[in-house]
Amino acid sequence: MKQSHYTVVGAGVAGLTVAHQLAEQGHRVTVLERDTFVGGLARTWHYDAFHFDVGPHRFHTDNPRVERFIRDILGPHVIEIRRSSGVRMFDRFHEWPLRPSVFRAMPIRLMVAGVRDLVRRERLPGESFEADVLNKYGRTLYEIFFRPYTKKFLGYDPAELHRDWARAGVNRAVIDKRASADSLVSLIRTTLLPKPVDTTFLYTADGVGRFSDTLTERIRGRGSSVLTGRRVTGLDAAGERITAVIAEGERIETDGVIWTGPITEAASLLGAGQVDLEFLSTVFYNLELSLPLNVNYQWTYFGGDEVFSRITAPTAFAPTMAPPDAAGLTVEVTCREGDERWQNPSGPVDAIVRDLVRTRVIDSERQIRQLHVEPVRNTYPIYKLNYPAELARTLRHLGRYRNLLLAGRCGRFWYNNMDHSIGQGLTMAEQVLRGRQLADVDEGERAYWEDDAPAASGVESR
Numbered sequence: 450m451k452q453s454h455y456t457v458v459g460a461g462v463a464g465l466t467v468a469h470q471l472a473e474q475g476h477r478v479t480v481l482e483r484d485t486f487v488g489g490l491a492r493t494w495h496y497d498a499f500h501f502d503v504g505p506h507r508f509h510t511d512n513p514r515v516e517r518f519i520r521d522i523l524g525p526h527v528i529e530i531r532r533s534s535g536v537r538m539f540d541r542f543h544e545w546p547l548r549p550s551v552f553r554a555m556p557i558r559l560m561v562a563g564v565r566d567l568v569r570r571e572r573l574p575g576e577s578f579e580a581d582v583l584n585k586y587g588r589t590l591y592e593i594f595f596r597p598y599t600k601k602f603l604g605y606d607p608a609e610l611h612r613d614w615a616r617a618g619v620n621r622a623v624i625d626k627r628a629s630a631d632s633l634v635s636l637i638r639t640t641l642l643p644k645p646v647d648t649t650f651l652y653t654a655d656g657v658g659r660f661s662d663t664l665t666e667r668i669r670g671r672g673s674s675v676l677t678g679r680r681v682t683g684l685d686a687a688g689e690r691i692t693a694v695i696a697e698g699e700r701i702e703t704d705g706v707i708w709t710g711p712i713t714e715a716a717s718l719l720g721a722g723q724v725d726l727e728f729l730s731t732v733f734y735n736l737e738l739s740l741p742l743n744v745n746y747q748w749t750y751f752g753g754d755e756v757f758s759r760i761t762a763p764t765a766f767a768p769t770m771a772p773p774d775a776a777g778l779t780v781e782v783t784c785r786e787g788d789e790r791w792q793n794p795s796g797p798v799d800a801i802v803r804d805l806v807r808t809r810v811i812d813s814e815r816q817i818r819q820l821h822v823e824p825v826r827n828t829y830p831i832y833k834l835n836y837p838a839e840l841a842r843t844l845r846h847l848g849r850y851r852n853l854l855l856a857g858r859c860g861r862f863w864y865n866n867m868d869h870s871i872g873q874g875l876t877m878a879e880q881v882l883r884g885r886q887l888a889d890v891d892e893g894e895r896a897y898w899e900d901d902a903p904a905a906s907g908v909e910s911r
């Protein structure tokens with residue numbers, strides 16, 4: 450039987466997982482990646498002996514099949530580590546999920562207001578993120594944390610966002626079912642748990658990028674191609690089928706396309722007109738530091754007036770992420786592709802350094818040996834109020850192509866995690882191998898959301 454030639458657009462974990470499974474079964478696959486490296490959002494930057502992921506990145510899943518796959522790919526390099534994350538509130542660092550000590554740091558007037566929120570519940574109608582958070586956690590927590598953090602992080606007021614932002618970003622597990630925090634009452638209960646939530650996840654000694662690097666080697670080992678520096682800029686279609694993909698001037702004939710780049714780009718190449726789906730981008734400031742690093746949570750959220758929204762300490766994931774006499778630190782500042790910050794990413798450096806010293810993350814600017822400024826596009830889909838209708842319309846338009854499959858975080862406009870993209874990739878490949886047409890292999894994201902819902906808990910923006 451003639452095996453098909455599939456083209457996978459994007460070498461993130463979703464695209465590489467599908468490509469790997471198809472290549473293993475003898476299909477010819479060509480993966481086209483616009484960047485000069487693989488991994489997408491799950492890449493690792495290596496600067497000599499310093500290694501930095503794209504902010505905090507850890508493998509965690511409740512799905513045994515996905516876990517087996519991750520362990521199989523990482524092989525002897527897999528390590529298990531304990532989670533430790535923090536948040537800066539009331540001018541101090543606290544464990545996240547919160548511990549009872551946070552109440553000692555809390556101003557009395559806020560405690561009184563919090564107690565009032567417990568008694569007088571808000572009942573805001575509507576589909577907005579604002580309504581969701583206010584109704585669940587009350588006005589005090591909303592005003593002191595959720596609102597400023599969301600505005601700083603996304604540049605939108607919670608009233609302009611859809612409540613799915615809470616389902617994905619806030620409700621997603623603190624990765625422990627005990628740490629439920631889907632209401633003010635359960636948040637307080639979790640905070641008062643006698644023992645802190647203790648969870649582990651999978652990692653490697655030199656960053657999560659190893660997963661994509663290994664998949665790439667294996668795909669190539671099967672005679673298929675993973676081509677970097679190949680941005681797809683055209684899709685040729687005849688009737689209901691895509692016949693060829695255009696990348697860097699080259700025309701590649703194909704039997705089917707698995708698209709994991711932004712859905713907005715696929716829509717534009719296939720004439721869907723203007724699509725109002727917006728992605729956030731992020732500038733990552735990777736600092737090589739002399740010791741000491743005073744905050745050793747793996748990652749820490751900042752909801753105050755600092756320029757950044759989160760910092761990550763790679764050596765708190767694995768000491769091998771930096772030389773023994775040094776530490777790494779990643780600082781995240783969000784933006785939009787093309788905006789002023791994107792065009793001049795070095796602009797906020799002075800303010801970042803000032804805030805790191807002011808909040809005592811580091812003692813002094815002199816500790817910074819090197820700074821690498823790394824802008825990354827399309828880090829988060831932004832769930833504005835109109836997104837469900839806009840996404841449905843776009844999926845309908847693209848659904849008319851029988852040999853096109855949309856997958857992954859950007860391809861599905863899906864605020865997800867690596868394990869979701871990997872799980873989706875495994876399921877999609879399985880169905881393709883059973884002979885289903887690509888357009889019928891619509892293993893969308895909703896099923897995963899249902900899985901997530903019961904594990905609702907604290908603020909997580911990954």
Ligand SMILES: Cc1cc2nc3c(=O)[nH]c(=O)nc-3n(C[C@H](O)[C@H](O)[C@H](O)COP(=O)(O)OP(=O)(O)OC[C@H]3O[C@@H](n4cnc5c(N)ncnc54)[C@H](O)[C@@H]3O)c2cc1C
Pocket residue numbers: 458459460461462463464481482483484487488489490491503504505506507508509679680681682709710711714828829856857858859865866867868870910911
């Ligand atoms: C800051 C941050 C922290 C995170 N932390 C975690 C975590 O701790 N744990 C976790 O499980 N998940 C985490 N995630 C989520 C995780 O990174 C994603 O779920 C996952 O990497 C998505 O993989 P993907 O393949 O679906 O998409 P992507 O990684 O976005 O891959 C899409 C690929 O397509 C390429 N592409 C786009 N357009 C084109 C084109 N026209 N032609 C060719 N190629 C194109 C892109 O360059 C990219 O490589 C985090 C995400 C972020 C941003």
